[in-house]
Amino acid sequence: MITNYDVVAYRDGKWWTFEIPALTSPSPNTPGHPIVAMGQARTVADIAEEARDVIALWAEVDESSVSVEVSYRLPPAVQRALDDAKGLDAAGRAALDEAAALRRDAVRQLRTVSGLSQADSAAVLGLSRQRVQQLEATTRQ
Structure with a gap:
C-alpha cells in the first residue's frame, strides 16, 4: 500500500527546505507546539526524493511505499x-x-x-x- 504525503517546500538561502505537515511529534520544550518533520534539498528536482527519505525514516516504512505531492511556498510578491x-x-x-x-x-x-x-x-x-x-x-x- 502506498501512502501519500503533502510536502511544502520553500527557498532558504542556497537550499530548499521542506516540511511534511502530516509528520509531527510533541515539542519537549514548548508544550502544544509540535515539531514538524523537515529536510533540505539542493535543487527542486531533489525535493521529492529527499522527502521520501525523511518520511521513510520518520514513519519507519519502506521508501517505495511513500508518494509525495510537493507544493511551494513562494515569496508574497x-x-x-x-x-x-x-x-x-x-x-x-x-x-x-x-x-x-x-x-x-x-x-x-x-x-x-x-x-x-x-x-x-x-x-x-x-x-x-x-x-x-x-x-x-x-x-x-
Whole structure:
C-alpha cells in the first residue's frame, strides 16, 4: 500500500527546505507546539526524493511505499503575481469563449437570417470560408 504525503517546500538561502505537515511529534520544550518533520534539498528536482527519505525514516516504512505531492511556498510578491496571472488567464479564456459565441451567432444570423452564402459571410466577417463552415457546424451542436 502506498501512502501519500503533502510536502511544502520553500527557498532558504542556497537550499530548499521542506516540511511534511502530516509528520509531527510533541515539542519537549514548548508544550502544544509540535515539531514538524523537515529536510533540505539542493535543487527542486531533489525535493521529492529527499522527502521520501525523511518520511521513510520518520514513519519507519519502506521508501517505495511513500508518494509525495510537493507544493511551494513562494515569496508574497511572487505569489501575488502568480495569482494575478491566473486570474487574467481565466478572464482571458472567458473573453475568448464569449467572443467565439458571438462569432458563431454572427455567422448564424448572416447565413440563416440574411441568407448569405458561406463565401459571402466569410468575406463580410473577415474570416476564411473554412472558419465560417466550422463556426456554423458548432452552432448546430
